[in-house]
Amino acid sequence: MRIHRKTPCLLVVATTGILSGPAPVTGSAALHEKVPTRILVLEQEGSEAAQGGSELAPIVRYGKDLSLKVCVRAGSSRPQGEVVLFLDRTRRGTAILPYDGCVGFSIAQDLDVGEHTLRTTYSGSLEHAPTDDARTLTVERDLPWVVFERRPTASENLTYFDPDAPVRVEDPVTYVVTVAPCCFEPENTSRIPTGTVTITEGDRVVDTVGLVEGQATVTFTGLSVGTHHFTAAYSGDRWFVDKSEDDWCPGCLGTGGTLLIVHDGAYPLVLYTFGPEAVSGGTVSLRTQQVGSVEGMVRTRLVDTRTGTVIATDECAEGCQWEVTRADARYDLQAQAVDASGRVLYRSQVHTVSWTPPTVELTASTRTPPAGSPAVLTVTVREKLFFDNDDYMIRIVEFGSGSVLADCPSSQEECSVPLVRSAGTSGFVGQVVYRPTGAILTESASVQIDWK
DSSP, X not given: OOXXXXXXXXXXXXXXXXXXXOOOOOGGGGGGSOBOOEEXXXXXXXXXXXXXXXXXXXXXXXXXXXXXXXXXXXXXXXXOSEEEEEETTEEEEEEEOXXXXXXXXXXXXXXXXXXXXXXEEEOOXXXXXXXXXXXXXXXXXXXXXXXXXXXOOXXXXXXXXXXXXXXXXXXOEEEEEEEEETTOOGGGOOOOOOSEEEEEETTEEEEEEEOBTTEEEEEEOSOOSEEEEOEEEEOOOSSBOOEETTSOOTTOOOOOOOEEEEEOSSOSEEEEESOSEEETTOEEEEEEEEOSOOTTOOEEEEEETTTTEEEEEEOOSSOOEEEEEOSSEEEEEEEEEEOTTOOEEEEOOOEEEEEEOOOEEEEESOSSOOTTOEEEEEEEXXXXXXXXXXXXXXXXXXXXXXXXXXEEETTOSEEEEEEEOSSEEEEXXXXXXXXXXXXXXXXXXXXXXXXX
16 A cells, blocks of 8 residues: 655745835725814804804913813714813813714803913714814903092082082092993902002192092092093003003993092183194084083073184073084183173183194105106194094195195195206295195295215
C-alpha cells in the first residue's frame, strides 16, 4: 500500500502600505464619516425670540439680563444631541437639541464688571461631529440716570408746590439728586449706585454730598438775587460710570429742575431764561413768572431795552414763554405787564442774552498755483449752526471787487469753489451772512492766492 503525502502550499499575498497605516475606507464604510458642525450664539430681545435674533455682542452693560439662542448647524442635515453652556467654567445650562437645532438659555444680571468666558459645547451624535465655541464677554459699567429735583421745604405748601416757582432771597431751597441705573425698572435692578454727587454753578463747586440709598439731599440758603443754574455730577463707582446731570440716558426723559430764580420782591414780574447764550441763529427760551399781584394787566410783552423794540407780545396772565431767535449781538431783555391801553404797569428785571457768531475758517488747496491752474477755496464753519433756512448763507467773497464767488445754504458745514486765474494775486474771505439785512455775522481771516 502506497501512502501519498500532501505537500503544503504556501500562499503569498501582496499587501501595500501595511507599515504606513490602514488602507483607505471605501464603499459603504464611507457613510460613517461624521458631518462637521458649527455653533451660532445669538442674542434675543423681545419679539426677536421667534425670528432668530442677532449675533451676540462682545460687550454688554452691567445689570442686563442676557437671553441667548444657541444653534448648531451642519449643512443641510439636522444635528441631534446635547448642548451645554458654561460661564467662567461654571455650567449654566444643558439642553437637548430640538428639531430646528436651536436651544435657549438665560443668564441673569449677576455678572460682575470685567471679562468673562462664555463657552458652548455640542456633544455630537452618530452622524454629527462634536464641536464647541468659546468667546470673551466683557461687562462694562452701566450708565446712571441722574435726576435733579427740587423738593418742598417745611414752609412751602405741599399741595400747591411748584418746583419751577421763584423763591424769595431769604427762603431756603432744597434739592434731591437721585442716581439710578439708566432707564431702570426697579424689579430688574440688583445694584444701587454709591459714591458722591457734586453740585456746581458754572465753575463754582457749591457742595459735594454722599449718596444714601442712591439719593443725596442739599439745601441752599442765602442765594443772591437773580437766575441760578445748578448742575449735578455723579462720581461713579464700581458698577456705574461717572455722569453729569446734562448727560441724559438714551431714551430717558430729561431731568430738569436745575433752574432757580431768586427775587427780593422788588419785581412782581420775573423774567428768566434757559441758557443765557446761543450761537448766531440759535433759539433761546425765555419765561416769565409772577411773584405778586399785577392788577389790570391784560398782556405781557418782551422788549429790548437798548432799542425799545417790542420782540413779542402774549396775552398770558400767569406766565409767558417765548422762543427767541436772533442773528447776532447782545440784547437787554425785559418783560413788561401792560393794560388794555398799552400802558406799562410793571417791569421785570433786565435780562441780558447774547447771540455769538460761529467761527469761520477759509482755506485754499494751494497758495501759489501756476497761471491757468485751479485753486480750491473752502469755508468751514467750526461750530454747528443752529439754523437751517435760506435767511443764512455761507459765502466766499473776493476782496477789492466784492464779487460773491459762492453762496451755500447754512445747513452745510462747508462751502467750496474752484478758481482759475491768469498770473496775478487776489485776496478772498469767507463769511456767514444774514440774508434779509445783508448783515455779516462773522468773517474769516483773509486768504491770498498768487497765480504764477
